Amino acid sequence: MARSQKEDRSAKGEREDTEIVDKLVGINRVAKVVKGGRRFGFAALVVVGDQRGRVGFGHGKAREVPEAIRKATESAKRGMKRIPLREGRTLHHDMKGHFGAGHVILRAAPPGTGIIAGGPMRAVFECLGIQDIVAKSVGTQNPYNMIRATFDGLQSINSPRMVAQRRGKKVSEVIGKREDPAVSAPAQE
Template identity: 55%
Template sequence: MKKEKIDPNSLGELQSKVVTIKRVTKVVKGGRNFRFTALVVVGDGNGHIGFGLGKAMEIPEAIRKGEEAAKKDMIAVARNDVDSIPHDIVGKFGSAQVLLKSAAEGTGVIAGGPARAVLELCGIRNVRTKSLGSNNKNNVVAATFEGLRGIKTPEEVAQIRGKSVAEIIG
């Protein structure tokens, strides 16, 4: 089930967080060319999140391009009444896997750096995570994003199965 993309102009104030900046070197006949790549996460703190990779000759331009890319690929994330996720899920991207577990009120965001940036900007306040496999920051952010994209609300599950929400929740 593919989630529909969000128009960033319809959202309120968007916050952005730079996860990582890398200097990339290309060796050419005349010497070395330096470029920068910036991995940026953008969210409104209310269930909408996106991430993007920007590449440019200067750092501020790379960050700006990353923010633009993130705004083009925003999704809405289902949250429950305690600002956690409705169910546990594993997000996979490449060789990176991120286990996302729902948590009770007051737990906080227990996550590593790249996953924490995604979850905080998304507005999830109580969650436990574990990064499995690769620790490449780009892939960990993408795996967290894929995990959040795969979350379904009890209403969505009930509709898919043709049952009532009470039957699903138990």
């Protein structure tokens, strides 16, 4: 009993869906005034990720909240991106991202720091699988622009493997030896 390729893909797709975590960032309600009252509509903003380096966001609009969330989740799954992480817990280097009036500063952090970030950025980092990061948003507090600015910063990450490949060198040549700050700092008396 051989299964077709389509059945294999659907089984694989079901397995991937069970691993994906989604976080609802916000719901907006809008009212349209019509003869006889108001018509309400809802817009949902959702972030999804596999907590192993893939993350995406999406938004959906509908007359009912569950339908808006479903549309947003499907949109986020379609637009997932892979982000390289250092040791699977933090960023490779510090970076800035912006979108419109939203500016974010993302900084790698030592183990045990946790996620120090606010609101929408925290949802992105939790879905991405980052455990140690310090982030600051400057400018707008609009969650849509904050998430887009965060993604702008995350997409500019260059892992040592990517830099080495671009330069035609080995990863060890690009990284070099990292010095221990306790050893290299002179003793203060």
